[in-house]
Amino acid sequence: MRCCFHPDYEIPLPEGHPFPMRKFSALRDILLAEGLLRPTELVEPTEIDWNDLRMVHEEGWLDALRDGTLTRNQERRLGLPWSPALVRRSRLAANGTVIAAWHALDDGVAANLAGGTHHACPDHGEGFCVLNDVGVAIRTLQREEEIRRALIVDLDVHHGNGNALCFADDPTVFTYSIHGARNFPMRKPPSDLDVPLADHVGDLEYLDRLGESLQIAIDRSRPDLVFLLSGVDVVVGDRYGRLALTRDGLRRRERLAQSMLRHAGLPVVLVLSGGYAATPQLTADLHAESHRVAREVFGPSGEGSGCRASADTAEQQA
Ligand SMILES: [Zn+2]
Structure with a gap:
């Protein structure tokens, strides 16, 4: 499976900052060590073009990011201190999701070893999320007429408020979010399908609720491509x-x-x-579960799934 990664996904943060910045390279190392990822399958993104970001984000937010003119309130809401390195890592990670989306159309499955920054809204960043990578990827592939419809399956424990706002009133993009009802963000603009859960829900109830609701999302959205946000902050003990x-x-x-x-x-x-487990290493190891499962479900490399090929064939037959 092709996986986007860049060493500059990681940037220095102030001592004691709660964001587990070291999880990105730790995940890459785990996948390589377990043979789930071959070095040749690593794809290094460049920084995404500002023009591509304009398909999702408002000019004022992009200007503030580029020029380093965030207000104190904007920076506090974002939860990360502004720096040129932060802007660069956010643009790299956003493009990682765009590139992974292209590869998924060819291979059936692909990954970005970052991204899913679902709290980033059109006009501001929030909750450690600077840019809405999934939103930009969807708009890019729609512009290139590679896809018409997309489904966002957001399994992170926090509601996907940024995704909901980016695609409010857009019938071509279906937003699905299963999340803690009483958790951040306090204001939750409606997704196309929201599944709010009580505090302390465990495996059985979670899997029940997921199974029945995800089928509804798949049936209703009829997508050409799916983005799976596999946040691991659902696990017991997460901060x-x-x-x-x-x-x-x-x-x-x-x-x-x-x-x-x-x-x-x-x-x-x-x-x-x-994902906010006890250490970045443990957080990365939890993220690796998504990849361990993907090799079972999609095969070792994702090759042979041929979703684009089969979609083309289906179209010719139809
Ligand atoms: Zn989360």
Whole structure:
């Protein structure tokens, strides 16, 4: 499976900052060490063009990012200190999701070892999310007429408010979010399908609710491409999670979601979104579950799924 990664996904943060910046290279190292990822499958993105970001974000937010003129309030809401390196890493990661989306159309599945920054809204950043990478990827592929419709499956424990705002009133993009009802963000603009969960929900209830609701999302959205945001902050003990999935439950969640999407013949882009376990290494190891499952569900390299090829064939037959 081709995976986008850049060493500059990681930037220095102030001592004690809660964002686990080291998880990105740790995940790459785990995937390489376990043979889930071959070095030749690593794809290094460049920084995304500012013009591409304008398809999702408002000029004022992009100007503030480029010029370093965030207000104190904007920076506090973002939760990350502005720096040129932060802007660069955000543009690299956004393009990683765009490139992974192209590869998913060819291979059936591909990944960005970052991204899923679902709290980034058109006019501001929020909750460690600077740019809405999935939004930009969808708009890019729609502009290139590679896809018409997309489905965002957001399994991060926090509601996908940025995605909901980016695609409010857009019938071509279906937003699905299963999340902690009482968790951040406090204001949750409606997704096309929201599945709010009580605090401390465990494996069985979570998997039940996911299975029934995700099928509805697949049936209603009829997408050409799916973005799977496999946030691992649903796991018990997560600093910001408030749910109680076990690691086995996380693995079963990934197997359930990915199998349903694969069964529906849909190409899938895997992105990370959040995770705040005890250490960045543990967070990365939890993110790796999504990749371990993907090799079971989609095969070792994602090759042979041929979603684009089969879609073309289906179109010719139709
Ligand atoms: Zn989260």
